[in-house]
Amino acid sequence: MxxxxxxxxxxxxxxxxxxxxxxxxxxxxxxxxxxxxxxxxxxxxxxxSFTRWNIVGDPKWVGLANYERIFTADKDFRQALLVTFSYAAIYLPLSTIVGLAMAMALHLKLKGVGVFRTMLYLPYVVPSIAATLVWVWVLNGRFGLVNTVLAWVGIEGPNWFGNPRTALYGIVMIGLWGVGGSAVIYLAGLQNIPEHLYEAALVDGATEWQKFRFITIPMLSPTIFYLLIMGLIGVFQTFTSSFVATGGGPLKATFFYMLYIYNKAWESLRMGYASALAWVLFAIILAFTVVVFRSSALWVHYEAERD
Amino acid sequence: MFNFSKINGRSLFTTVRGYTILILFAIVFLIPFYWMFATALKGDDQLFQIPPAWLPNPAVWDNFAQVFREVPFGKFLINSTVLVIWNVFGQVLSCTLVAYSFARLRFPGRNILFFVLLATLMIPRQVTLVPQFILFAKLGWVNTYLPLILPAFGGSPFLIFLMRQYMMTIPLDLDAAATIDGANRLQILRHIIAPISMPAIVLVAVFTFTDVWNDFMGPLIYLNDPDKFTVTLGLSFFQGAKETSWDLLMAGALMAMIPPMILFFIAQKRLLGGLAAAGIKG
Incomplete structure (x- = not known):
């Protein structure tokens, strides 16, 4: 051709x-x-990224000094990376599980299921800053909804965003609130699975779990794969929730990588260093994407005609 | 082996189970909205009650008006609207032109260029954020809307991709027939392809609307003057100034989310279908 x-x-x-x-x-x-x-x-x-530059005047060539500092001396870099990776490790599996569960519920042949689809998708269209403000208030240690409900069952909830051990989970909840965005894509994937596969399984006496494990998951794996890649890219761009809810604190517990770049570029005006940080992050995202792509041969199932 | 299908009333059981799961999901995901709404209607004295009240009593509707008195919220709304209109115009124009070309015209290097377009989907925003800012700063455009509008006229790769996929499904015979009738390519696009592609165009407009309305980082980086703030930036400015006025903050947040929600209700069928299509094809 x-x-x-x-x-x-x-x-x-x-x-x-x-x-x-x-x-x-x-x-x-x-x-x-x-x-x-x-x-x-x-x-x-x-x-x-090879210069020192505060935007006024001329950039001063410093060779690899920025990169060297990032990899050897920069504690903030390590913290930002740790926070971002921890978030990815908590958020990505949770959003996959919750998103898939939600999609399966929305896939049930029940009257009025479209209304539920609309309701569950709604948080996804909320501006991130508004979502963040809502959750900061919902997770307020003393007057928040979550701790009020926890108090009913006798649990004293933490001061979510004020505690370095729980702050990141608060950010995870803000992210999960918008999981309806992934759920509708999973739902479309579910709707594309041919019904006859399940009918055949029923004839063979398969249990619900077996149908899920051996039909739904393999048939949905391209969708899971797609959302995993998009989620990965999204995770590394997390900014608004931490900027607004915690400003990266307490004790840098929610010091996301993007927040660090923002601080370096727009608070300290270190454009060269911020650019070097951005390139390091780009390399990391690229490496992870390649790993996920490579691994996809092992777990992503494509229909024969697509090969 | 135990088999549910042999039990009478199985369908009743699955129905009840199904609705139970859906209702639980709905409660968990919608309660924050209720909490926000209830808080927005509380007076100062009700805000810090322990345990918090579920129903504001009395309901202080004036909180919504108070937001406009405390900060120039009306101005923020207008600013966001101006940005949205320009961006939608730019995206729709560029995406339609570019997608038409990629979908229906033949030219050397088309496949390579389309591949480049797809590859740019993978470039994270943070890599271009700093140098783009420097570019616009050197042009003297900081604290203007130009940096937040101009890039839309280049078209978003994702939206171009969506529209191209749609235009690929229109039979090429239509173009050929129009050419025989003496129409040029711009006329073909305007009178034949664009009207047929309306669902995709609406999708581009809706996505752009929500993206621009909800954007926080762009305005944060480029706008300094509170008079130029968008709704999202205005909210964070408000939060910085009024840390304890959660009633007003929630009223503001509620008003900020109404436009994208209304849009979603109007366009939801198309939006969800389009999102799904994008998901599968991606």
């Missing part, structure tokens, strides 16, 4: 040439935007 696309400009008949010119013209908004707002800034960012 690609062989006949490679045709030199001169060999093209006029009509094809005109179509090609139109084609380039039509994509030019994206192409210009891509060069101006993505490629240009990325190259520039790579350059200034």
């Amino acid at each position: 690609s062989a006949n696309i490679i045709k030199t400009w001169r060999q093209m008949p006029t009509s094809e040439r005109r179509e090609a010119i139109a084609g380039y013209l039509f994509i030019s908004p994206w192409l210009i935007g891509f060069l101006l707002f993505t490629v240009g800034p990325m190259l520039f960012s790579l350059y200034i």
